[in-house]
Amino acid sequence: MDSRREDWFGKDEYDAIENGCDVIIDEDIESVRRPSLYPRMVDFLNDELYDKMQEILKHSKRRPAFKYGETGAIIRADARMAFIPIDGTYDRVDLIGSELFNALVDENGHYCVGFGCIICVHNHPNNEWFSYSDLLRFLRYTSISAIAIVGNTHNVYILQKCKSATGRYYDYSTVITRIKSKRIELLKQKESLDKTEAEITKMVSDAVLNDATKYMLKLTHYKRRKKDE
Numbered sequence: 001m002d003s004r005r006e007d008w009f010g011k012d013e014y015d016a017i018e019n020g021c022d023v024i025i026d027e028d029i030e031s032v033r034r035p036s037l038y039p040r041m042v043d044f045l046n047d048e049l050y051d052k053m054q055e056i057l058k059h060s061k062r063r064p065a066f067k068y069g070e071t072g073a074i075i076r077a078d079a080r081m082a083f084i085p086i087d088g089t090y091d092r093v094d095l096i097g098s099e100l101f102n103a104l105v106d107e108n109g110h111y112c113v114g115f116g117c118i119i120c121v122h123n124h125p126n127n128e129w130f131s132y133s134d135l136l137r138f139l140r141y142t143s144i145s146a147i148a149i150v151g152n153t154h155n156v157y158i159l160q161k162c163k164s165a166t167g168r169y170y171d172y173s174t175v176i177t178r179i180k181s182k183r184i185e186l187l188k189q190k191e192s193l194d195k196t197e198a199e200i201t202k203m204v205s206d207a208v209l210n211d212a213t214k215y216m217l218k219l220t221h222y223k224r225r226k227k228d229e
């Protein structure tokens with residue numbers, strides 16, 4: 001092995017690779033493109049999201065623990081504020097359970113930010129599609145208008161809720177009820193939790209991909225470099 005490469009590939013890199021993370025190089029950060037969110041959103045959000053996707057990768061690369069692991073940020077459209085970073089592990093980051101998100105809740109537990117005021121963004125070290133909890137939380141919280149996933153090396157996924165002509169969002173409560181009952185049904189069949197959640201993720205994803213207009217959703221996806229290049 002090239003000795004320079006060996007020096008560069010320290011224990012952190014090996015641990016990350018062992019845990020399914022792709023190693024982030026500077027080109028991967030530079031290859032993130034400025035998004036173009038749902039047109040009715042204010043244009044500064046495109047800059048903000050662009051900036052945060054790159055910041056997240058830079059931060060994840062520098063982390064002392066769980067290097068290349070999941071890191072997230074919250075962007076508040078109403079207050080023109082962005083919070084970063086929220087550190088997770090190799091395979092999860094809890095933006096909704098984070099102190100930052102909880103700081104947005106009033107004394108009665110209601111979210112004091114309005115409809116669609118939050119954009120959640122985090123990296124997926126293995127470049128995978130939205131997880132079960134990503135999708136569920138995105139649909140459940142009316143404050144979240146968009147969720148963005150920046151893969152460590154190649155995929156970028158942005159899922160947005162679109163407003164109707166009257167300025168309203170789709171009511172996802174029946175979708176959520178269906179997700180919950182499907183979960184109970186699958187668990188009754190003694191399916192494992194992982195398998196159950198994977199099946200529901202597929203169900204929700206199919207609906208999003210095939211019927212995005214009905215659900216008033218917009219998906220943006222592009223690839224940067226190929227995974228094994």
Ligand SMILES: [Zn+2]
Nearest residue numbers: 122130131134
């Ligand atoms: Zn995720």
